[in-house]
Amino acid sequence: MAAGVLGAAVILVAAESCGTSTAPKNKTYIANLIAANEGAGHTSPGSGVTTFVDLGNEIDWTMNLTNMTAVFASHIHGPAPAGTNAPVIINLFIPNVATGTVNGEVAHGSITNANNANISLDSLRVLFNNGNAYVNVHTTANPGGEIRDQVHAQ
Numbered sequence: 223m224a225a226g227v228l229g230a231a232v233i234l235v236a237a238e239s240c241g242t243s244t245a246p247k248n249k250t251y252i253a254n255l256i257a258a259n260e261g262a263g264h265t266s267p268g269s270g271v272t273t274f275v276d277l278g279n280e281i282d283w284t285m286n287l288t289n290m291t292a293v294f295a296s297h298i299h300g301p302a303p304a305g306t307n308a309p310v311i312i313n314l315f316i317p318n319v320a321t322g323t324v325n326g327e328v329a330h331g332s333i334t335n336a337n338n339a340n341i342s343l344d345s346l347r348v349l350f351n352n353g354n355a356y357v358n359v360h361t362t363a364n365p366g367g368e369i370r371d372q373v374h375a376q
Contacts (some may be wrong), residue, residue, distance in 0.1 A: 253357040255369040300355035
């Protein structure tokens, strides 16, 4: 009986040592959106951050914008190395009408294989890991894009 109690104690200690504090963290990607990334001479008072958290079966995202006015769309574009343009592969924030000035979280969501027919999660991860996708925020003043950044691992 003592051996059984000792065995149970060893199992309990081993299970405790495998707690969530040592579990691997979900991979996080980020795009730090600024006007300079749109090209030479491009200026804007606005900026933003879009964060992507890979949960395995989905990639959750959150977009925060600062001092952005008249936003009418934001997307992930790819495949595209830095400094090049590419088609939209995923819509992020598409308001019904252009916004007023926004500050803070404007949108969040989840990308899954089921809700996105343009690209698989595996292919999106490859683009993110290789720096071949970017987030772009479009405004009425800059319909081609006011701020952007390549998505990269955090």
